[in-house]
Amino acid sequence: MTAKKAAAKKAPEPEEVVQGSGTRQGQCQGGPLNGKPGMSRFPKGFLLVDKQADTAWVYDWNGVAFICRDDEPRDLETEGRMEAADSSDWDVVAFTEGGVL
Amino acid sequence: MSSIAYQPMRDFASEWDAAYASAVFSGIVALSGGYHASIEDSRVGSYSVVRVDDKAPPGTWPRNLSAAIDMSMNSTDMVKQYWRIWRVFSNPADPRRAFFNAFDCWDGSGDAVRLDFVTGGQSWADNTHKWHNHGEWRRRHVTNPTSYIAARSMLLTDEGIPAYLARIGGAPPPPPSTGNVPGTRTLRVIAAPNMMNGADVKFVQTFIGWRCGTPDGWYGNGTANGVRWYQGMRGIQVDGEVGPVTWTHLLGRAVTY
Secondary structure, eight states: OOHHHHHHTTSOOOGGGOOGGGOEEEEEESGGGTTSEEEESSTTEEEEEETTTTEEEEEEEOSSOEEESOSSOEEOOHHHHHHHHHSSSEEEEEOOTTOOO | OOOBOOHHHHHHHHHHHHHSSSOEEEESOOTTOGGGSOTTTSOTTOGGGSSGGGSOOTTSSOSSBOOEEEEEOOHHHHHHHHHHHHHHHTOTTOGGGGGEEEEEEOOSSSSEEEEETTTOOEEEEOGGGGTEEEEEEOGGGTTOHHHHHHHIIIIISOOOHHHHHHHTTTOOOOOOOSTTSTTSSOBOOOOTTSOOBSHHHHHHHHHHOGGGOSOOSBOOHHHHHHHHHHHHHHTSOOSSOBOHHHHHHHHTSOOOO
16 A cells, blocks of 8 residues: 555545445446446446447446447447436446456 | 536536547536535535535525536546646645645555545545546636636646646636635644644645655644754744744745734
């Protein structure tokens, strides 16, 4: 542990910043995150966005796992991801090779 | 729910999104509360409405605006973003600090952290902040155009202080309004659990250097010893406390409070 992070232990986190209790965690099934861990702060799941490839995948939360809705990626529609970001139902996650955990 | 996103904040979020290869905007207004909710939508006593810059006395700043942006990124960009934030956060003299309340972010190892720009303190942040940055504006500054210049300077262009000051035309930073800003209160050793701490303590420790021990933001005996050394060197009363006279020497300007 670095000195910086050791120092971080001194102060508790504000309760509302801790979103863990409302965070859904589970394995992803299908799509580029197949078999990898996933996480969403919102109830319906998350939109996985790969800006470089201009594509996105929808992962629906079924209470246990995140299920990729389509076999093929969707064309990234900017307005669509903005709407997801503004909603209280969907999280928006940037594509990372190892998943989102 | 009355919380709305201030359009310049939304515009800045779009800039932030465009500035990093992987970044994707992931929210401003949220029912979950904190700085994503307006003052009107926050419960009394919420951490997001108790600080001086967040209380909004009647007739001051809007009460219906959210004050935070979430920005998801891949791990490479998260780390890059973290160090840009850290550069400003870790310098008590950086004028850009005055616009922000806190950032939750990740340096690429271990857990995510919350960097409190008001106190200069750090704490853990939940693991969702390993893949999204959460930036909180002090509510007083959500409608302040200079706050977005400061945000752009810190988050997107990684400028130093001189470049930032040139960008705002040398305009002075907003007046501080909290008790933890250097030069606004007297620092002295007080036994735990009421030991004094904050950005002003860290400023003193950083300014005086190794004689104060580790610059951890807590005013203990080690810091007082360093202050005594400094006071002796400057030829002022040696008492181990940082009052107006010592502040005046540290800050290079007359301090009264």
